[in-house]
Amino acid sequence: MTALERGARVTLSRVVEPGDEVCGRWIGEVGAPEAVRWLYGERERPRGMTDRRWAGLRARAARADPERDLELARSAGVGFVCPGEPDWPAQLDDLGDARPVGLWVRGRPGLRLWALRSVAVVGARACTEYGAHMAATLGAGLAERGWVVVSGGAYGIDGAAHRGALGAGGATVAVLACGVDRPYPRGHTALITRIAEQGLVVGELPPGEHPTPSRFILRNRVIAALTRGTVVVEAAYRSGALVTARAAQRLGRFTMGVPGPATSALSAGVHELLRGEAVLVSDAAEVAELVGEMGELAPDRRGPVLPRDLLEPDAGRVLAALPARDPAGTEQIARRAGTSTDDAVGRLYELRALGFVERHGDGWKLTRQETAPVRADRGRC
Amino acid sequence: MTALERGARVTLSRVVEPGDEVCGRWIGEVGAPEAVRWLYGERERPRGMTDRRWAGLRARAARADPERDLELARSAGVGFVCPGEPDWPAQLDDLGDARPVGLWVRGRPGLRLWALRSVAVVGARACTEYGAHMAATLGAGLAERGWVVVSGGAYGIDGAAHRGALGAGGATVAVLACGVDRPYPRGHTALITRIAEQGLVVGELPPGEHPTPSRFILRNRVIAALTRGTVVVEAAYRSGALVTARAAQRLGRFTMGVPGPATSALSAGVHELLRGEAVLVSDAAEVAELVGEMGELAPDRRGPVLPRDLLEPDAGRVLAALPARDPAGTEQIARRAGTSTDDAVGRLYELRALGFVERHGDGWKLTRQETAPVRADRGRC
Numbered sequence: 120m121t122a123l124e125r126g127a128r129v130t131l132s133r134v135v136e137p138g139d140e141v142c143g144r145w146i147g148e149v150g151a152p153e154a155v156r157w158l159y160g161e162r163e164r165p166r167g168m169t170d171r172r173w174a175g176l177r178a179r180a181a182r183a184d185p186e187r188d189l190e191l192a193r194s195a196g197v198g199f200v201c202p203g204e205p206d207w208p209a210q211l212d213d214l215g216d217a218r219p220v221g222l223w224v225r226g227r228p229g230l231r232l233w234a235l236r237s238v239a240v241v242g243a244r245a246c247t248e249y250g251a252h253m254a255a256t257l258g259a260g261l262a263e264r265g266w267v268v269v270s271g272g273a274y275g276i277d278g279a280a281h282r283g284a285l286g287a288g289g290a291t292v293a294v295l296a297c298g299v300d301r302p303y304p305r306g307h308t309a310l311i312t313r314i315a316e317q318g319l320v321v322g323e324l325p326p327g328e329h330p331t332p333s334r335f336i337l338r339n340r341v342i343a344a345l346t347r348g349t350v351v352v353e354a355a356y357r358s359g360a361l362v363t364a365r366a367a368q369r370l371g372r373f374t375m376g377v378p379g380p381a382t383s384a385l386s387a388g389v390h391e392l393l394r395g396e397a398v399l400v401s402d403a404a405e406v407a408e409l410v411g412e413m414g415e416l417a418p419d420r421r422g423p424v425l426p427r428d429l430l431e432p433d434a435g436r437v438l439a440a441l442p443a444r445d446p447a448g449t450e451q452i453a454r455r456a457g458t459s460t461d462d463a464v465g466r467l468y469e470l471r472a473l474g475f476v477e478r479h480g481d482g483w484k485l486t487r488q489e490t491a492p493v494r495a496d497r498g499r500c
Numbered sequence: 501m502t503a504l505e506r507g508a509r510v511t512l513s514r515v516v517e518p519g520d521e522v523c524g525r526w527i528g529e530v531g532a533p534e535a536v537r538w539l540y541g542e543r544e545r546p547r548g549m550t551d552r553r554w555a556g557l558r559a560r561a562a563r564a565d566p567e568r569d570l571e572l573a574r575s576a577g578v579g580f581v582c583p584g585e586p587d588w589p590a591q592l593d594d595l596g597d598a599r600p601v602g603l604w605v606r607g608r609p610g611l612r613l614w615a616l617r618s619v620a621v622v623g624a625r626a627c628t629e630y631g632a633h634m635a636a637t638l639g640a641g642l643a644e645r646g647w648v649v650v651s652g653g654a655y656g657i658d659g660a661a662h663r664g665a666l667g668a669g670g671a672t673v674a675v676l677a678c679g680v681d682r683p684y685p686r687g688h689t690a691l692i693t694r695i696a697e698q699g700l701v702v703g704e705l706p707p708g709e710h711p712t713p714s715r716f717i718l719r720n721r722v723i724a725a726l727t728r729g730t731v732v733v734e735a736a737y738r739s740g741a742l743v744t745a746r747a748a749q750r751l752g753r754f755t756m757g758v759p760g761p762a763t764s765a766l767s768a769g770v771h772e773l774l775r776g777e778a779v780l781v782s783d784a785a786e787v788a789e790l791v792g793e794m795g796e797l798a799p800d801r802r803g804p805v806l807p808r809d810l811l812e813p814d815a816g817r818v819l820a821a822l823p824a825r826d827p828a829g830t831e832q833i834a835r836r837a838g839t840s841t842d843d844a845v846g847r848l849y850e851l852r853a854l855g856f857v858e859r860h861g862d863g864w865k866l867t868r869q870e871t872a873p874v875r876a877d878r879g880r881c
Contacts, residue, residue: 393780
């Protein structure tokens, strides 16, 4: 990854709308640096692009200021990750031409590893109490089983799922449809701040960008691609959560639905999914069983690919603080490792993804094997 | 069907427990009359039967009184139907050696035709208000679409499904695990009497027999075999309704489940089914769509097999009373045909199964084709 490529992608992140496949194909063909040169140069529009679209892109490029974007991001504790970089979640490559040009990430490093053991829990904003209860219970149960809960940070089901994971001391990722420095919805400012501390807040849009209806819809493809599977908790017909579920299906991810009363309009969309290929799930154990089927790292164990001594120093310290027999709580591990609890949680989830540690209820312990068995370079999981 | 065969089967109905496959195989091999001679004679036990079982059968045969059984039945308005007779529902032959030796039927004739367009709606006795609401709504909606609702006459879901069908002026069949002259449960005496008037009460057991736990379970195979498909509305784990659903699956019938809250123990059994091969249904339209897929008579139309002039006189009178254009209500049709409303309902369902008439909401009218298109001799539907 050259600095030139990185810089070009920061620019393109400001210029190209999420999910623009025409631009995605063009960038794939000529490369990000050449695409940026083209945008600022005197050349004709690329083939397959209308004059109107090309003029729009050039106008946005003229206003772009990648230096300032990176500076803004840095000051807000936000990083930028490009395709091919070590922390890039390679599952996103499944999106083809609709792959994000890069991801803005607020929070600890480790997105790539987290994504390897992640499940999306999504649903209606105006959910019922039943839906909120199920989302929170699923979020907590998945976190307790060492799964990372991914959602959209919205009111209703999304928020309940994030809170459930946080409350269980677990890791959670909010994928926003706006700049990650800008909590949306505003009523979730505290929640999103907390997610950035204990988990990750990510998005395609550079600092300061607002959400729009189409950005909400296109954000959903990132949630679907990032995760092993998507659980829809409550969704009316034509709900955005169904867009995520259908994207997951197209991408070959697991699609799951939580049933509800047949008399509830907020379960009608879920039931429609369940009449198709989606699998009915009633609790976190059923979700973990399904996504773990193909997702569990065990079947691919072919010897240690990432040995302990290749771990980053922080992760190594947390690993050294882990008990071999009786599970220890996060705070105890953090104290022993000389790190904050939030940092310890992040590292524990990384180590979980790598197969070093297991979660048992509220505690963590070393897995039985001495060395980590996962092929950390696997893009698809 | 000889009188000898019929008489022998009346005797065997008193002697052989429902679903006894060893006896079923034996009767299939030697024939019912020979089996009865054997029971009363001096011969050795049939091959494959234990001494103990053989002694039990002979003791019951010694106490059997087929004349009295038929007399008891007649006085209670109950008939007896044998395999191979015109009113025998040939779908029951799919049960193989577990096929009933005969069926006791209380109510109008027409079981065979009714079964061709029937759906089972079953579920928990101790159901929730939600479950009762769904069962009643499904029962009514299926009846409105010209489907016969079959259930077990029990408290809870069964009763609600029967009542829904009755309330919509539809046809319904209760399959009992005891003598059909003996309403069970006692609290459903009025309901079962009403079903016998507007529909049918059927069972394998001769007059006066009591239900037992195993008879309840084995009754469920008759419900499954008789119908095109089984809908489970509410069922806890290990509920009897799941036995019906699994029997339906084994028999190649459609299996359907109504979802409920994942937090409800009474939906847990249904959700287990839905995680397998059962199809999620939220209303009667979805049930009719599914069972009609293979069940609709249209695909097999190969010219008129049962022309109008082969109809029984009562059915012919009801057919003559039907409007060709705007649907008429049951009472109006009954008045025109000079018959009771209950009789008219029975005949209308027969004519519906034969493709002569259509139901539209509360009314009935002639189908567009002049002659009936159904192969009335088809055993499997």
